[in-house]
């Protein structure tokens with residue numbers, strides 16, 4: 001059973017019925033589910049895989065707002081505040097996503113105030129995270145932001161291994177830099193420094209967090 005804020009206020013029968021009414025979509029790395037600026041008429045729920053939400057500046061640079069994993073939803077802003085998509089959703093690791101038309105969701109919400117409450121809670125959590133990321137951009141240095149991004153990714157994609165926590169983020173160095181909001185070179189330097197100190201070990205598109213305490217202190 002999928003655990004997600006969307007289903008948190010529902011009994012099993014209702015959530016099963018809602019899932020059954022959703023369209024299942026298999027998507028491969030690189031697939032774009034929607035583009036920033038397009039009109040949006042549905043929200044998505046991640047069942048498997050990873051989705052990045054990114055924005056592009058006028059001069060072509062990219063910034064990642066978030067990388068989402070199983071149980072998380074996206075595409076709801078254009079429902080609550082009708083308007084164009086605020087970001088582009090791209091598959092980072094082969095994914096299965098469930099689609100729910102905004103109109104269908106509105107029908108469900110009218111019937112189930114508890115569900116609306118949980119959705120608001122998920123939105124509030126997202127706003128908190130965004131505020132924190134904004135403050136970090138202003139107040140923290142790049143290594144601090146890299147440490148924080150790794151810890152944040154670990155809460156979603158981390159797996160306990162003997163030496164620590166293995167985080168298979170599936171992001172390229174460029175994508176990791178876009179998530180941190182710094183150049184690839186600076187982010188690389190921070191990661192190399194963490195590795196030299198024995199805090200992390202890099203493994204392609206994964207990183208093993210060897211010393212979470214130190215990383216947490218660096219992220220503060």
Ligand code: CMP
Nearest residue numbers: 065066074075076077078085086087130
């Ligand atoms: P929507 O605007 O419909 O399409 C883009 C989606 O990206 C948006 O809905 C949200 O679901 C998601 N999104 C936008 N901003 C953020 C953010 N700061 N953190 C996480 N997800 C976001």
